[in-house]
Amino acid sequence: MEQYEKLYLYKRIVQAKLFIDNHFAEDIDLDNIADQAHFSKYHFIRLFKSIYGKTPHNYLIKVRIENAKLLLSKGGSVLDVSLTLGFESPTSFTAMFKKLVGKTPSVFQNEQKTKRRAISLNPLSAVPNCFAETHGWIK
Amino acid sequence: MITKVTHMCVYVLNQDSAFDFYVNKLGFKVHTDAPMGEGARWLTVTPPDQPELEITLFLMKEGGMFDSETVKTMTQLIKKGTFGAAVMTCNDLLATYEELKSKGVVFKKPPTKEFYGYEALFVDDSGNWFSLSQMNP
Numbered sequence: 001m002e003q004y005e006k007l008y009l010y011k012r013i014v015q016a017k018l019f020i021d022n023h024f025a026e027d028i029d030l031d032n033i034a035d036q037a038h039f040s041k042y043h044f045i046r047l048f049k050s051i052y053g054k055t056p057h058n059y060l061i062k063v064r065i066e067n068a069k070l071l072l073s074k075g076g077s078v079l080d081v082s083l084t085l086g087f088e089s090p091t092s093f094t095a096m097f098k099k100l101v102g103k104t105p106s107v108f109q110n111e112q113k114t115k116r117r118a119i120s121l122n123p124l125s126a127v128p129n130c131f132a133e134t135h136g137w138i139k
Numbered sequence: 140m141i142t143k144v145t146h147m148c149v150y151v152l153n154q155d156s157a158f159d160f161y162v163n164k165l166g167f168k169v170h171t172d173a174p175m176g177e178g179a180r181w182l183t184v185t186p187p188d189q190p191e192l193e194i195t196l197f198l199m200k201e202g203g204m205f206d207s208e209t210v211k212t213m214t215q216l217i218k219k220g221t222f223g224a225a226v227m228t229c230n231d232l233l234a235t236y237e238e239l240k241s242k243g244v245v246f247k248k249p250p251t252k253e254f255y256g257y258e259a260l261f262v263d264d265s266g267n268w269f270s271l272s273q274m275n276p
Contacts, residue, residue, distance in 0.1 A: 007233070014237040051234045066168075119173045126171045127181050128146055131195060136203025137175055 012037045013047050020056065024063040025085050030056050065100050068093070072109040073116075081105065146183070146193045149224045150217055152265040154182050157196040160264040164242045167194070186227070194225075217266045220247075224267040232257045232273035 016037045020028065033056065034044035048056045064085045071081045082093035097105045119126045124137060132138045151157040161167045167184040170193050175181050179202075183193040199205070199213050216222065229235040232250045236259050240246065247268060248260035256274040263269065 007237075010233050010237050014234055014241065017234075018238065018241065051231045053230060119171065123173050123175050123181065126173055127175075131146070131148070131181075131197070134197075134203050134205075135175070135179065137179065 009047065010051075012039070013044075013051055016044070016048065016056065017052060017059070020060050020063060024060060024067060027086060028060060030060070061096060062100070065097055068097060068105065069101070069108065072105055073112045075109075078105045078109075144192060146195060147225065148195045148197045149263070149267055150199045150213060150222070150265070151196045151263070151267075152199055152214060152217060154180055154196055154198050156264045158182065158184075160244075161194070161196065164239065164244055220262060220266045220268055222267050224263075224269055226270040226272060228272050228274060230273070232259060232271065235271065 016033050019033055019036075031041055034041045037044060039047070045055050048054075048059070052059055054062065064087070068081050068085055071084065072078075076084070078094065079090050082090045085093070087093035087096070094104055097108070101108060103111075124132055127135075127137070129138070149157075158169075158172075161184045162169060166187055168187060168190065170183040170185045170190070171181060172183075173181045180198070182196045184196065185192055185194065199210055199217065201207050201210050205213070236246065236250050239261065244261050246259055246261045248258070250257050250259045250273075253272075256272055258270055258272045260268055260270055
């Protein structure tokens with residue numbers, strides 16, 4: 001019985017995590033997520049952190065920053081990316097990005113551009129020789 | 140002195156489908172996704188917390204050292220589930236199991252107590268199986 005209760009609990013926390021994964025760009029109200037999962041806010045945060053190692057709020061920020069990396073890599077401007085991901089301003093986005101990634105969004109974006117350009121000029125530069133030979137890409 | 144593993148290889152039967160499985164279901168990050176000409180593609184992903192380990196999703200097709208007979212044999216073996224590709228770890232197996240199941244990942248062994256912790260086995264979209272473990276503290 002205890003095992004079933006634990007499984008039920010896990011399913012609810014996992015659903016909350018997936019909700020964040022799928023709605024990270026929206027104005028997510030973590031109180032509301034806790035309510036939907038039928039937890040008190042305190043209990044929800046404690047359980048979420050015990051499973052994922054982060055509070056729901058910090059997890060949401062992490063998901064937003066990971067998605068910011070993807071959008072920046074595709075050429076999105078800092079302003080657009082910050083607005084798309086629900087940050088209050090480009091300044092707060094840049095500060096959070098730098099805190100978590102260790103460099104500003106612009107620096108990150110330039111690095112990605114340089115990497116892409118190097119690969120497009122010489123695709124084999126990204127491939128260890130042994131794999132290139134295995135594929136038949138070099139003789 | 141050997142210090143690290145930087146690349147490992149998983150043979151897959153379809154790179155688009157493998158991309159979806161490893162990135163959208165397992166949550167891996169794309170490291171490099173580059174066209175190599177003539178329809179070939181160099182696709183590598185990294186585990187979320189291990190950006191230095193590139194897993195190459197290596198398409199099983201004719202070319203290089205793979206002749207048609209080898210490709211046919213390998214394809215059959217991959218589909219059959221012959222190859223165990225790696226052991227992965229997570230902080231909380233039960234939660235990870237529930238999440239992956241909800242995304243459609245197929246498990247051939249549910250979380251089970253082992254002497255070293257808990258283990259489950261899942262299968263990728265090609266047929267390769269992986270151990271997913273939560274080690275004892």
